[in-house]
Amino acid sequence: MEMGKRIMIAALKRSARDIIDAKELLDDLDRPIGDSDHGVNMARGFSLVLDKFDEFEEKSISDILNGIAMTLISNVGGASGPLYGTAFMKAAHAVKGKETLVSSDFVAIYEHAIEGIKMRGKSDRGCKTMLDAIIPAYEAFKSAMESGSSLTIAAEVAAMAAEEGVEYTKTIIATKGRASYLGERSIGHQDPGATSSTIIIKAFADELAQQ
Amino acid sequence: MVGIVVVSHSYQLAEETIKLSLQMAQSELTVINAGGTGDGSFGTDPMKIMDGIQQAESGDGVLMLLDIGSAVMSAEMAIEMSGVDPTQVVMANAALVEGCIAAITTASIGMTLAEVQKSAEEALLYPKVTTE
Numbered sequence: 561m562e563m564g565k566r567i568m569i570a571a572l573k574r575s576a577r578d579i580i581d582a583k584e585l586l587d588d589l590d591r592p593i594g595d596s597d598h599g600v601n602m603a604r605g606f607s608l609v610l611d612k613f614d615e616f617e618e619k620s621i622s623d624i625l626n627g628i629a630m631t632l633i634s635n636v637g638g639a640s641g642p643l644y645g646t647a648f649m650k651a652a653h654a655v656k657g658k659e660t661l662v663s664s665d666f667v668a669i670y671e672h673a674i675e676g677i678k679m680r681g682k683s684d685r686g687c688k689t690m691l692d693a694i695i696p697a698y699e700a701f702k703s704a705m706e707s708g709s710s711l712t713i714a715a716e717v718a719a720m721a722a723e724e725g726v727e728y729t730k731t732i733i734a735t736k737g738r739a740s741y742l743g744e745r746s747i748g749h750q751d752p753g754a755t756s757s758t759i760i761i762k763a764f765a766d767e768l769a770q771q
Numbered sequence: 772m773v774g775i776v777v778v779s780h781s782y783q784l785a786e787e788t789i790k791l792s793l794q795m796a797q798s799e800l801t802v803i804n805a806g807g808t809g810d811g812s813f814g815t816d817p818m819k820i821m822d823g824i825q826q827a828e829s830g831d832g833v834l835m836l837l838d839i840g841s842a843v844m845s846a847e848m849a850i851e852m853s854g855v856d857p858t859q860v861v862m863a864n865a866a867l868v869e870g871c872i873a874a875i876t877t878a879s880i881g882m883t884l885a886e887v888q889k890s891a892e893e894a895l896l897y898p899k900v901t902t903e
Binding site: 595601604638639640646680737 | 808809810812813814815816817818839840841844845847848
């Protein structure tokens with residue numbers, strides 16, 4: 561299955577709505593190990609993203625992703641602004657000129673986005689960040705694709721791996737961001753950034769499953 | 772003269788830090804408050820910081836004073852987007868208040884970007900409490 565612009569827009573809108581719906585959950589997760597604003601910051605950014613879809617309709621997939629990046633960079637406020645902004649900007653670059661996306665394009669999106677987040681956050685897997693959801697999702701997606709799964713199945717497998725990644729963040733010490741001040745006391749809490757990343761990955765899987 | 776950009780999660784914190792530091796200024800200099808987000812809440816905004824860098828750059832370079840966490844990430848992004856020569860925009864590895872006082876003082880007497888950066892960073896080493 562290919563993903564044309566119409567489905568891509570639907571998946572991005574669903575991601576934005578799901579992030580907005582999770583505002584309180586993300587704030588609650590950010591309270592014990594952060595500054596309780598991940599939900600409100602992400603919801604502010606993605607509400608403005610939703611407002612832009614009227615002007616996005618005419619644009620290419622790459623330009624839409626860039627438009628989302630710029631909106632998040634300007635409006636999110638916390639570290640998630642530059643991090644998600646960089647991820648969407650790199651994703652835009654990965655699919656420049658494409659009118660429809662196939663599984664290998666999503667592999668490229670994952671690879672570029674992960675590279676961007678690592679560079680911007682000077683982070684990697686195991687630091688209790690969004691990468692602990694996104695990297696397992698990428699690996700699961702890629703191996704599903706390589707074993708011949710459809711885009712829909714690969715997206716679903718990726719979402720499950722991301723959810724497992726979120727569970728894993730409960731078991732480790734935060735070494736990045738303000739949560740790192742808490743040291744061992746950060747154990748037992750799931751990472752808000754890994755959670756918001758999983759919401760977006762899951763929204764794509766849900767949208768594809770519904771098509 | 773070196774321009775100064777102050778990035779805090781709080782606009783007010785940056786504003787008061789600048790006011791306090793300007794007491795030591797020996798001449799007029801450009802100090803930009805790029806703290807807080809566009810809507811006035813706590814946080815940092817790469818676009819606001821980028822505008823600050825562009826306003827502060829007059830040919831002698833810009834030193835940035837930062838508080839915590841995403842201030843650094845937002846500042847890095849702002850430098851990349853600003854189009855200003857990245858060797859001319861430097862983030863001080865300094866404490867916000869101490870670094871700002873040192874930077875504004877040394878910039879205001881015409882020191883170079885490297886010297887202003889050094890003074891801001893060394894302000895961390897200046898002992899506050901000494902045990903006899």
